[in-house]
Amino acid sequence: MNKSLILVCNDDGVFAPGIAALIEVAQEFGKVVVVAPDKPQSGSGHGITISATLRINKIQEEENISIYSTTGTPVDCIKLAVNEIMHRKPDILISGINHGSNASINVIYSGTMSAAIEGAMEGIPSVGFSLLDHSIDADFSASQEVARRIIPKILEKGLPKGVCLNVNIPKLQYEEIKGIRVCHQANGNWVEEFDARKDPSGHDYYWMTGRFVNFEENSENDIALLENSYVAVVPVQFDMTAYSAMEEINSFDL
Amino acid sequence: MNKSLILVCNDDGVFAPGIAALIEVAQEFGKVVVVAPDKPQSGSGHGITISATLRINKIQEEENISIYSTTGTPVDCIKLAVNEIMHRKPDILISGINHGSNASINVIYSGTMSAAIEGAMEGIPSVGFSLLDHSIDADFSASQEVARRIIPKILEKGLPKGVCLNVNIPKLQYEEIKGIRVCHQANGNWVEEFDARKDPSGHDYYWMTGRFVNFEENSENDIALLENSYVAVVPVQFDMTAYSAMEEINSFDL
Numbered sequence A, B: 001m002n003k004s005l006i007l008v009c010n011d012d013g014v015f016a017p018g019i020a021a022l023i024e025v026a027q028e029f030g031k032v033v034v035v036a037p038d039k040p041q042s043g044s045g046h047g048i049t050i051s052a053t054l055r056i057n058k059i060q061e062e063e064n065i066s067i068y069s070t071t072g073t074p075v076d077c078i079k080l081a082v083n084e085i086m087h088r089k090p091d092i093l094i095s096g097i098n099h100g101s102n103a104s105i106n107v108i109y110s111g112t113m114s115a116a117i118e119g120a121m122e123g124i125p126s127v128g129f130s131l132l133d134h135s136i137d138a139d140f141s142a143s144q145e146v147a148r149r150i151i152p153k154i155l156e157k158g159l160p161k162g163v164c165l166n167v168n169i170p171k172l173q174y175e176e177i178k179g180i181r182v183c184h185q186a187n188g189n190w191v192e193e194f195d196a197r198k199d200p201s202g203h204d205y206y207w208m209t210g211r212f213v214n215f216e217e218n219s220e221n222d223i224a225l226l227e228n229s230y231v232a233v234v235p236v237q238f239d240m241t242a243y244s245a246m247e248e249i250n251s252f253d254l
Helices: A017-026 A074-085 A111-121 A141-157 A222-227 A243-250 B017-026 B074-085 B111-121 B141-157 B222-227 B243-250
Strands: A004-009 A030-037 A056-061 A065-070 A092-099 A126-131 A163-169 A179-182 A188-192 A195-198 A204-207 A210-214 A230-237 B004-009 B030-037 B056-061 B065-070 B092-099 B126-131 B163-169 B179-182 B188-192 B195-198 B204-207 B210-214 B230-237
Touching (some): A004 A017, A004 A074, A004 A111, A017 A030, A017 A092, A074 B188, A092 A111, A111 A163, A111 A230, A141 A163, A141 A179, A179 B243, A222 A230, A230 B243, A243 B230, B004 B074, B017 B092, B017 B141, B056 B074, B065 B074, B092 B111, B092 B141, B111 B163, B111 B230, B126 B141, B141 B163, B163 B222
Parallel strands (some): A004 A030, A126 A163, B004 B030, B092 B126, B126 B163, B179 B230
Antiparallel strands (some): A056 A065, B163 B230, B195 B204
């Protein structure tokens, strides 16, 4: 049997503990190629590099594992991996393990999830994993067990066309997790609270901070399931058309 | 009657001809606040600045028009505008006029459309305008006429919750445009063709290039309508859940 070819990416950078944990699991399922940003790129969304050049750095090259970093965004990494490094599409793309939640609206800001979405756009079965713990010392062992369970299912069954998975994992021991649930992205948003400061010259500058607000209550959404100790799996699509709004907009007679 | 408060953004930067054309139209409908990136940010997607500081620069401040640039992405601009500059939500957010198409999958890469999507996330009626002409000398007069038609409709009727509009305009004189049609985002994608070069030290570097491929034929999608001389209006949502895939993913027994 041919081994599966597995592409690994993230947005916290190639040296983040979370990607090391995911690489460890990936190696149990096939030949691994890692192509990840050379520096943290959290919040890069679906950004790409079109007005600047890109570099690829080879970090490690062995028969069963190759590791590359690039100067680009997570989405750039996927494009470079497929076109310039692997010269073919992998059997699966796994992104993460992200240090911190990508549940609810975070999916749209997340470089980790944008890498998975780019994979889906290219027709690659793609999954992003995120642990609800920002700490550099986060314990990824439960997330690794979840990845061990989900990766072979995707390798076996594939994913529907145009769809990738957003897997968020609560900060718990594996035994404490109640199960894995498929659900929708919670209707929530960030309420920004910019931290305005003065630089040594007396000029204003700002740090973006904020708090997340969940507008949905008692629902089968990802935020609610995570709070109830479940792993939340949201199928994510890149067709952003609001089909349900087409009739109303049509009635505007634009 | 109170004048409308209109927020203007883009991703080509505050000094691009496209935003100047949109500001001109916006001033016909109310008090205008411009908050746009201080440099081109094409392809920035829904990126935000979370690990670096942000600056706001006041360029112009008059009774009916204020212009600010920021060091951030288009999405940062919207967050800064609402929280630190306007201290309230505008009556409408208009983004563009983008130099180049944001039809089909380009919506996900576009900073101009991400600004409009961020507006929708904040509950602001939001519209992005894009002209199918990348040229710095592009003729925005037809696009201005389209904006003149659409802006008052949105000010009057609002938009459905969680939805913004992606308006793409063909490179034609206004008289040559056949009409304005509401449609879905075409199922297309970029086929990347990286241009690999050697720097003066002999090391490889890459420029991202590519060509767009439309996988849909003879359909009422944005690409097809633009080719047939229509303005294409796609209602866009930020809930990325693939509801139609939930049953299949559930059957995987993850």
